[in-house]
Amino acid sequence: MSMACSSLFSPNSLPNFTTRPSRLQISYQPNNLAFSSPQHDTAKKKVFPLASVASIPYQPINVDYLEEEFSGHGVTFEDIDGSCVAKMGLENGSTATLMLPSGLITSYKANMWHGGTVELLHTIVSEGKDGTPAIQGGLSSAFSCGSDGEVWSPCNWTLHDISGNPQEFIQVELISSDTVDMVEIRCIVTLNEASVSSELVVSNFRSSSLQLAGSIISHLTVSTPEANYAVGLEGSDFFNMSPVSSNFFIIPPENSEQNNFIWSPMRFLSALGARNEKVADAAHSSFSESDEEMTGEENDSYKQLKEKMSRIYTSAPTNFTIIDRGRRNSVVAGRNGFDELYLFSPGSSHEFYSKYSYICVGASAMLKPIMLRPGDVWKGGQQLHNPNL
Numbered sequence: 001m002s003m004a005c006s007s008l009f010s011p012n013s014l015p016n017f018t019t020r021p022s023r024l025q026i027s028y029q030p031n032n033l034a035f036s037s038p039q040h041d042t043a044k045k046k047v048f049p050l051a052s053v054a055s056i057p058y059q060p061i062n063v064d065y066l067e068e069e070f071s072g073h074g075v076t077f078e079d080i081d082g083s084c085v086a087k088m089g090l091e092n093g094s095t096a097t098l099m100l101p102s103g104l105i106t107s108y109k110a111n112m113w114h115g116g117t118v119e120l121l122h123t124i125v126s127e128g129k130d131g132t133p134a135i136q137g138g139l140s141s142a143f144s145c146g147s148d149g150e151v152w153s154p155c156n157w158t159l160h161d162i163s164g165n166p167q168e169f170i171q172v173e174l175i176s177s178d179t180v181d182m183v184e185i186r187c188i189v190t191l192n193e194a195s196v197s198s199e200l201v202v203s204n205f206r207s208s209s210l211q212l213a214g215s216i217i218s219h220l221t222v223s224t225p226e227a228n229y230a231v232g233l234e235g236s237d238f239f240n241m242s243p244v245s246s247n248f249f250i251i252p253p254e255n256s257e258q259n260n261f262i263w264s265p266m267r268f269l270s271a272l273g274a275r276n277e278k279v280a281d282a283a284h285s286s287f288s289e290s291d292e293e294m295t296g297e298e299n300d301s302y303k304q305l306k307e308k309m310s311r312i313y314t315s316a317p318t319n320f321t322i323i324d325r326g327r328r329n330s331v332v333a334g335r336n337g338f339d340e341l342y343l344f345s346p347g348s349s350h351e352f353y354s355k356y357s358y359i360c361v362g363a364s365a366m367l368k369p370i371m372l373r374p375g376d377v378w379k380g381g382q383q384l385h386n387p388n389l
Helices: 063-069 253-258 265-272 277-288
Strands: 075-080 083-089 095-100 105-111 117-119 123-127 133-137 139-147 150-152 157-165 169-176 183-192 195-204 210-221 228-231 237-240 295-297 302-304 309-313 319-324 329-336 340-345 358-372 376-385
Touching (some): 083 169, 095 157, 095 169, 095 183, 105 139, 105 195, 195 210, 329 358
Antiparallel strands (some): 075 083, 105 117, 123 133, 139 150, 139 210, 157 169, 169 183, 195 376, 237 295, 309 340, 340 358
């Protein structure tokens, strides 16, 4: 696949993303694998272990120790109900909040032209099944991996490294604690003066191929979907599909009731059972051709998002803009390493500035999984750029 970044994302403001799997030139050394960045060399830091399975209680995170170990980078830590909240802050006022061990980015406050900051991510807190608070929304990865008949999802993350400074950028590197042998998954969150980005780095040390399916999804807070417009998608092919199944994805009740099937990356990979790209292509073809009315071409260069929609664009530009005429701001959503763009709107039947006032954008591999051969390293990410300075 070949994707080029817009000039909006310069090498000085975002990490360098690779758009296709590369070949490993080193032996299997997961604990010493270094990831390069145009801004720094990653220092080796101690990994703080957490339980790898949801049924096992997380080991307590020593917030005081993290403060001491990673001081000076512009990140503070706080313990909230057993979860660790990492707050990243730059001197220009931009901030981002990251939760461990979930890896969920719950907040991105961007510096604006008027001198203040505005929250760009939409997050809600509700009561979970067991009565504990459940957080949804924000920016998160919803991925599943498949290899040799095994299918699993990276859901728990441990802190591996922090670099940067409050004057320029802050970069937090996480590593998945619930992966399988010979597969390493890292997540790199970067806060710059005008953007926040999340990048996945997947290394396949196995002797067999590895498939990835899913999306990096951002819930953008809006006044109401009716006042929001997607700019730059004209001429892009699309495929209408059911909403995504994810721990953090917000689905209004009427959307879930109208859909007998909620798209799940784990179920998708399990159903494919594909051992090579030909089988995956055949499964994708039968899925997309089952209903010709589900496909089309976007004919609106200034698409209003007032109607309910859950859609994959298969030929969308790398960067496009969401304009909110109610809040009088905009966000440029960019992706690297992904062919597909996911766009979701809950519709405008809800109250303004309410629980369902959001738009979802995702850098995605939902219709066709990403294939990593033995020895491949794949990188893919999503960037939210603030053009309102």
